[in-house]
Amino acid sequence: ASPSSSDADAISRFQEYLRIDTAQPAPDYAAAVAFLREQAAAAGLEARTLELVAGKPLLLLRWPGRRPSLPSILLNSHTDVVPSEPHKWDHLPFSAALDEASGRIYARGSQDMKCVGMQYLEAIRRLRSAGFVPDRNIYITFVPDEEIGGHQGAELFVSSKEFKEMNVGLVLDEGLASPQEEYRVFYAERSPWWLTIKAKGAPGHGAKLYDGSAMENLMKSMEAIRRFRTSQFDLVKSGEKAEGDVVSVNFAYLKAGTPTPTGFVMNLQPSEAEVGLDIRIPPSAHVEALERRLVEEWAPSSRNLTFEFKQKMSVLDNFGKPAITPADSTNPWWLLLEEAVKSAGGKPGKPEIFPASTDARYFRKIGLPAFGFSPMANTPILLHDHNEFLHKDEYLKGIGIYESIIRTLATHKDGAKDDESRAEL
Numbered sequence: 001a002s003p004s005s006s007d008a009d010a011i012s013r014f015q016e017y018l019r020i021d022t023a024q025p026a027p028d029y030a031a032a033v034a035f036l037r038e039q040a041a042a043a044g045l046e047a048r049t050l051e052l053v054a055g056k057p058l059l060l061l062r063w064p065g066r067r068p069s070l071p072s073i074l075l076n077s078h079t080d081v082v083p084s085e086p087h088k089w090d091h092l093p094f095s096a097a098l099d100e101a102s103g104r105i106y107a108r109g110s111q112d113m114k115c116v117g118m119q120y121l122e123a124i125r126r127l128r129s130a131g132f133v134p135d136r137n138i139y140i141t142f143v144p145d146e147e148i149g150g151h152q153g154a155e156l157f158v159s160s161k162e163f164k165e166m167n168v169g170l171v172l173d174e175g176l177a178s179p180q181e182e183y184r185v186f187y188a189e190r191s192p193w194w195l196t197i198k199a200k201g202a203p204g205h206g207a208k209l210y211d212g213s214a215m216e217n218l219m220k221s222m223e224a225i226r227r228f229r230t231s232q233f234d235l236v237k238s239g240e241k242a243e244g245d246v247v248s249v250n251f252a253y254l255k256a257g258t259p260t261p262t263g264f265v266m267n268l269q270p271s272e273a274e275v276g277l278d279i280r281i282p283p284s285a286h287v288e289a290l291e292r293r294l295v296e297e298w299a300p301s302s303r304n305l306t307f308e309f310k311q312k313m314s315v316l317d318n319f320g321k322p323a324i325t326p327a328d329s330t331n332p333w334w335l336l337l338e339e340a341v342k343s344a345g346g347k348p349g350k351p352e353i354f355p356a357s358t359d360a361r362y363f364r365k366i367g368l369p370a371f372g373f374s375p376m377a378n379t380p381i382l383l384h385d386h387n388e389f390l391h392k393d394e395y396l397k398g399i400g401i402y403e404s405i406i407r408t409l410a411t412h413k414d415g416a417k418d419d420e421s422r423a424e425l
């Protein structure tokens with residue numbers, strides 16, 4: 001096949017994966033795994049489906065290395081995607097429509113992160129047909145449930161016997177699109193806290209001004225939360241701090257009022273009100289201070305408020321230190337990754353803290369180095385947004401970047417005596 005026809009085939013395969021509806025809360029994991037197993041077979045990979053939790057398959061692929069005792073490389077991606085509001089998109093989120101005029105492929109998951117999973121497989125196909133054989137074992141995992149916290153996905157997997165037998169030395173997981181020409185690389189991430197704050201208060205006539213209503217109790221909290229949010233956002237706006245270095249707080253939902261079949265009662269002040277918060281905490285944050293702020297300022301029981309965590313992840317690893325992967329010359333894997341991106345013609349950016357959260361935290365927690373990287377340059381950041389898209393040429397370029405990365409990381413640098421750090425890998 002000519003290079004252009006194989007590119008067209010690669011695009012079609014990407015579209016096929018994108019068309020599988022794996023949106024939470026009811027992802028079609030069976031269809032995704034069936035499709036990916038076919039792709040793995042075509043790439044000549046060994047495949048196992050681990051059902052660590054019934055109905056939540058985790059696909060584990062292996063490209064055996066010449067020297068399987070060396071630490072292996074794990075290329076991870078998640079198969080689930082976040083929900084969407086289909087009617088608000090220009091192209092339906094699971095149509096994977098290729099807009100011929102612009103070259104954009106529109107789909108939920110086109111950036112987050114079905115692109116990366118398929119690019120791993122396409123890169124391996126190409127390396128194989130070029131006759132490349134890895135020194136190390138290369139593992140590729142497709143994990144469930146990342147978008148709801150990964151507890152029955154990556155978190156379970158890292159403590160499985162299958163994982164321990166893999167002798168993983170380095171993990172690659174997702175990053176973010178970059179509107180500039182530099183590819184973004186992430187060495188740590190913020191930890192998510194998802195919590196609800198509930199207010200109770202005296203009900204009463206809608207015409208009456210009085211203290212201690214549920215709405216008033218909750219609004220005072222929301223004002224305090226907003227002041228804090230503004231203080232953090234200002235640090236980003238002024239350029240003093242990066243997005244991943246501040247605490248973000250956003251309101252996810254509001255729930256209050258007395259519903260009727262035709263709307264809400266207007267002249268009744270409700271006895272309960274509730275808000276949902278998405279908070280992200282950088283590895284360096286003073287967590288105790290934030291917890292105190294929550295108890296004393298945002299949800300004080302004195303104002304009839306209670307809070308409940310739906311998700312509370314720690315910023316620390318198993319040794320009590322911030323879970324970060326060194327991204328400098330002390331880490332030979334970092335040097336190899338940078339070199340591989342450059343030699344494929346890409347520009348790696350300055351390493352950053354991922355502002356959202358990924359499964360990489362579970363690998364970092366147990367002390368493994370993990371980098372977040374999704375090769376999408378010159379692309380607006382649209383994950384979790386309407387009209388998420390990836391340009392087909394960026395997708396194809398990304399395959400080339402992974403060819404270089406996999407080739408470089410898979411190759412054991414024998415006799416690199418001039419470079420002590422490398423000899424350790």
Ligand SMILES: [Zn+2]
Binds near residue numbers: 113
């Ligand atoms: Zn993701």
Ligand SMILES: [Zn+2]
Binds near residue numbers: 082383
């Ligand atoms: Zn996501």
